[in-house]
Amino acid sequence: MADKKTAPKKPAAKTAPKATSRAGEKKKSEAGPAPRIQPTKRLVDSLCYTAAAPESEKIAADLRRHVTVTLGNDFDRPSAYTYSQGLSYAVRDRLIDQWIKTQRSMYENGTKRVYYLSLEFLPGRFLANSILNLGIEEDVEAALKGTRLTLADLEEQEAEPGLGNGGLGRLASCYLDSMATLGIPGYGYGISYAYGIFRQDIEDGRQVEKADNWLHYGTPWGFQRTKHLYSVHFGGYVRPYTDHEGNTRFHWVAEQRLKAMALDIMVPGYKNGYATNMRLWVAKADKAFDLQFFNSGDYIGALENKIMSEKISMVLYPDDTEMAGKELRLKQQYFFVSATMQDIVRRFRKKGVPWTDLPKYVAVQLNETHPAIAIPELMRMLVDGEHMDWDDAWATCVRTFAYTNHTVLPEALEKWPAELMERLLPRHMQIIYEINRRFLQEVAMRFTGDTERLRRMSLIEEGEDKQVRMAFLAIIGSHTVNGVAALHSELITKTIFRDFFEMYPERFTNITNGVTPRRFLAQCNKPLARLITEAVGDGWQTHLDRIKGLAPLAEDAAFRESWLDIRKANKQALGSLVSDLCGVRPDPESLFDVQVKRIHEYKRQLLNCLHLITLLNRLRDNPGLEMTPRTVLFAGKAAPGYAMAKLIIRLISSVAYAVNTDPAVGGRLRAAFLPNYSVSQAEHIIPACDLSEQISTAGMEASGTGNMKFALNGALTIGTYDGANIEILEEVGAENFFLFGLRVEDVLEKRRGGYDPRAVCTEHPELARAIGMIATGYFSPGEPDLYAPIVRSLLDGGDFFMVMADYADYVRTQDEAARVFADPHEWAKRSILNTAGMGKFSSDRSIMEYATRIWGVTPLALDT
Numbered sequence: 092m093a094d095k096k097t098a099p100k101k102p103a104a105k106t107a108p109k110a111t112s113r114a115g116e117k118k119k120s121e122a123g124p125a126p127r128i129q130p131t132k133r134l135v136d137s138l139c140y141t142a143a144a145p146e147s148e149k150i151a152a153d154l155r156r157h158v159t160v161t162l163g164n165d166f167d168r169p170s171a172y173t174y175s176q177g178l179s180y181a182v183r184d185r186l187i188d189q190w191i192k193t194q195r196s197m198y199e200n201g202t203k204r205v206y207y208l209s210l211e212f213l214p215g216r217f218l219a220n221s222i223l224n225l226g227i228e229e230d231v232e233a234a235l236k237g238t239r240l241t242l243a244d245l246e247e248q249e250a251e252p253g254l255g256n257g258g259l260g261r262l263a264s265c266y267l268d269s270m271a272t273l274g275i276p277g278y279g280y281g282i283s284y285a286y287g288i289f290r291q292d293i294e295d296g297r298q299v300e301k302a303d304n305w306l307h308y309g310t311p312w313g314f315q316r317t318k319h320l321y322s323v324h325f326g327g328y329v330r331p332y333t334d335h336e337g338n339t340r341f342h343w344v345a346e347q348r349l350k351a352m353a354l355d356i357m358v359p360g361y362k363n364g365y366a367t368n369m370r371l372w373v374a375k376a377d378k379a380f381d382l383q384f385f386n387s388g389d390y391i392g393a394l395e396n397k398i399m400s401e402k403i404s405m406v407l408y409p410d411d412t413e414m415a416g417k418e419l420r421l422k423q424q425y426f427f428v429s430a431t432m433q434d435i436v437r438r439f440r441k442k443g444v445p446w447t448d449l450p451k452y453v454a455v456q457l458n459e460t461h462p463a464i465a466i467p468e469l470m471r472m473l474v475d476g477e478h479m480d481w482d483d484a485w486a487t488c489v490r491t492f493a494y495t496n497h498t499v500l501p502e503a504l505e506k507w508p509a510e511l512m513e514r515l516l517p518r519h520m521q522i523i524y525e526i527n528r529r530f531l532q533e534v535a536m537r538f539t540g541d542t543e544r545l546r547r548m549s550l551i552e553e554g555e556d557k558q559v560r561m562a563f564l565a566i567i568g569s570h571t572v573n574g575v576a577a578l579h580s581e582l583i584t585k586t587i588f589r590d591f592f593e594m595y596p597e598r599f600t601n602i603t604n605g606v607t608p609r610r611f612l613a614q615c616n617k618p619l620a621r622l623i624t625e626a627v628g629d630g631w632q633t634h635l636d637r638i639k640g641l642a643p644l645a646e647d648a649a650f651r652e653s654w655l656d657i658r659k660a661n662k663q664a665l666g667s668l669v670s671d672l673c674g675v676r677p678d679p680e681s682l683f684d685v686q687v688k689r690i691h692e693y694k695r696q697l698l699n700c701l702h703l704i705t706l707l708n709r710l711r712d713n714p715g716l717e718m719t720p721r722t723v724l725f726a727g728k729a730a731p732g733y734a735m736a737k738l739i740i741r742l743i744s745s746v747a748y749a750v751n752t753d754p755a756v757g758g759r760l761r762a763a764f765l766p767n768y769s770v771s772q773a774e775h776i777i778p779a780c781d782l783s784e785q786i787s788t789a790g791m792e793a794s795g796t797g798n799m800k801f802a803l804n805g806a807l808t809i810g811t812y813d814g815a816n817i818e819i820l821e822e823v824g825a826e827n828f829f830l831f832g833l834r835v836e837d838v839l840e841k842r843r844g845g846y847d848p849r850a851v852c853t854e855h856p857e858l859a860r861a862i863g864m865i866a867t868g869y870f871s872p873g874e875p876d877l878y879a880p881i882v883r884s885l886l887d888g889g890d891f892f893m894v895m896a897d898y899a900d901y902v903r904t905q906d907e908a909a910r911v912f913a914d915p916h917e918w919a920k921r922s923i924l925n926t927a928g929m930g931k932f933s934s935d936r937s938i939m940e941y942a943t944r945i946w947g948v949t950p951l952a953l954d955t
């Protein structure tokens with residue numbers, strides 16, 4: 092199963108315990124001399140191989156060696172867990188060579204490097220992806236022959252590192268995969284949270300959060316650099332002094348010190364002999380024991396420093412409603428940035444060139460504003476540490492940094508209380524004030540007399556509690572700011588960053604997101620990948636534009652047949668998973684209608700749920716109704732503090748229960764909420780989806796990347812004119828995309844006034860009925876008011892997300908999708924054309940755009 096926690100199981104005792112009584116001992120001695128250990132060939136002899144041995148034999152020997160020598164287990168007593176670990180080490184052995192070669196060639200080429208800074212990474216499981224990218228799958232399968240364990244068994248044992256919340260973190264991992272595949276000299280930097288995103292259980296329809304200790308059993312994939320530590324400081328005060336040339340300088344006298352230790356995880360390129368590095372920082376105490384306390388007998392006090400320091404990398408913040416003001420989160424950000432910048436600068440120093448040359452050798456990409464404190468940190472290093480002139484330091488900074496924005500929601504822009512920053516990072520706060528003073532002077536010169544503009548653009552939001560606006564800091568400290576889809580990049584210049592666009596129009600650009608076709612097609616959908624390779628040849632994995640060669644085959648009935656067979660098998664496999672996880676067995680012939688993503692009001696799982704209720708009612712009214720059988724699947728986590736999102740999960744579970752237990756439904760409709768959505772669960776769901784729900788309120792989803800993964804695997808999208816949906820529609824053709832709903836302008840128009848959700852409700856009897864059922868407790872027997880907050884937000888709260896306004900068009904479009912699905916060949920044709928149209932959405936294309944248009948880095952030529 093995809094998603095179960097994979098604790099090593101205790102082996103069942105095969106024999107009764109041996110008697111150890113004195114009588115027993117006596118018997119033994121009476122029986123003669125103790126039996127000798129079987130004289131076998133020494134174990135280590137069977138662990139060696141010659142260079143000429145076939146790869147499968149080498150892997151088999153390495154597996155045996157790691158299971159025995161590295162892990163201390165008996166190879167002849169196979170356990171999926173130890174074999175999985177042993178195989179991971181054997182695969183890692185094959186990466187290290189590549190990694191060292193890559194690192195050396197970066198030095199030897201001396202070219203510019205890019206550093207991708209992200210507080211989140213969602214790499215997914217490593218084993219399957221490493222095997223794929225190394226191109227050793229057949230050898231591994233052969234090596235496992237005779238072990239009674241399959242590769243799939245072993246892959247399922249791996250705990251997934253959930254070091255991110257969703258799209259932003261997964262994007263960072265797709266980008267590392269592409270950097271490695273393209274040979275871009277670069278690194279990913281992040282935090283090794285001991286506890287990643289929480290594990291989601293669904294209990295009585297409710298989300299219950301459990302701690303996810305992904306490192307509980309250690310990971311074979313990371314190299315701990317225990318000797319490679321950086322010192323990170325917090326608190327204290329700033330001491331001004333005069334240097335020997337009479338200049339006033341500043342020295343930060345910090346109060347708290349801790350260490351950052353690197354955990355390196357190798358990221359292999361696709362069959363190119365290249366491996367880049369994801370360096371994750373772990374917080375360590377500066378000194379484990381405070382001897383002063385220890386000697387005075389205060390044992391706990393002595394350990395306090397260790398506990399306080401190490402908690403910094405303990406847990407990932409789950410994208411909560413209220414992040415601002417969380418001291419630990421700001422500490423995480425600075426801890427990460429400080430260690431990373433020290434590491435970057437250490438490498439740069441080896442060059443022995445002037446500091447003003449930093450941007451010639453270093454590009455730093457800020458994934459959202461979470462690492463934006465890197466800008467004042469570099470200023471501090473240059474001005475305080477290197478005594479660089481302010482203007483030169485600032486010019487160096489701006490030429491080094493670039494910033495990716497991921498949201499159009501003003502409330503999602505990060506702000507930190509100035510008071511908190513002053514306390515934790517006093518020197519940085521001074522630097523921010525100085526950056527702001529100079530910047531506002533520039534604004535005042537450009538827009539004379541516009542004091543309102545100065546207030547709007549200031550890095551400091553004035554008020555009772557002053558706040559530092561991190562997005563503004565990121566914009567003015569970067570040479571390029573990019574949005575993540577064409578519409579999003581346009582919207583930010585008109586809304587949240589309008590003033591900044593007027594000031595620096597040349598800084599703003601778009602780079603549409605992409606996804607790696609390795610993990611999200613070649614790895615997760617092997618049968619389809621094989622069929623595609625037969626059709627268009629090998630090479631689409633790294634040149635995804637070649638996949639357009641499938642388009643003519645949409646007209647080929649035999650090819651469509653093969654396409655449908657594969658999809659059906661994928662749906663059967665997902666059906667078993669749904670059955671295991673939710674106790675609901677979907678009909679593989681039915682339309683698999685899937686919405687998997689974070690639960691958020693703007694993503695509108697509610698709209699999907701209202702449609703589900705509508706279908707239920709149609710069946711209840713007319714049990715003989717001929718309808719396209721449908722399975723509606725949901726998955727996704729809600730932020731623990733986001734009450735409405737959690738209530739939506741509960742409603743979906745309740746409606747699913749009603750659907751699955753209503754005798755009138757007769758198997759034509761099934762619904763389930765899959766617990767604990769994750770990258771590995773996505774890999775099971777994506778290949779089996781017919782209809783991909785991308786139904787956010789227009790103007791609210793920056794890009795989306797799930798939309799790309801589904802279409803790449805042949806799902807048709809039902810979607811709004813939002814984010815990257817628009818570009819998908821352009822690429823696959825409007826006739827192969829179920830578009831519905833309001834456009835951005837319509838949404839804004841309605842929000843300006845005159846929109847009455849109650850009137851809309853009355854206009855559409857099916858909608859009124861669905862809402863009425865929720866409001867009167869049909870789905871919550873005994874608790875009629877349970878879902879009242881949902882009903883209120885739709886009817887009385889202004890329906891900000893336009894659920895009611897889009898309902899009718901959505902249902903009409905769903906009916907159209909069901910009609911098309913009833914003709915399998917028509918559906919297959921459109922499905923093939925979706926896959927064929929996805930060439931643009933490879934993360935390789937995105938990364939090449941970053942490399943040429945933002946970073947100024949060129950791929951390394953490696954002889955593989």
Ligand code: IMP
Nearest residue numbers: 190191192193194195196198199438441
């Ligand atoms: P780092 O770049 O110092 O973090 O080192 C990473 C890896 O790069 C090392 O393990 C070496 O394989 C390689 N490396 C480091 N410094 C040099 C150098 O000066 N020349 C060539 N390779 C180097």
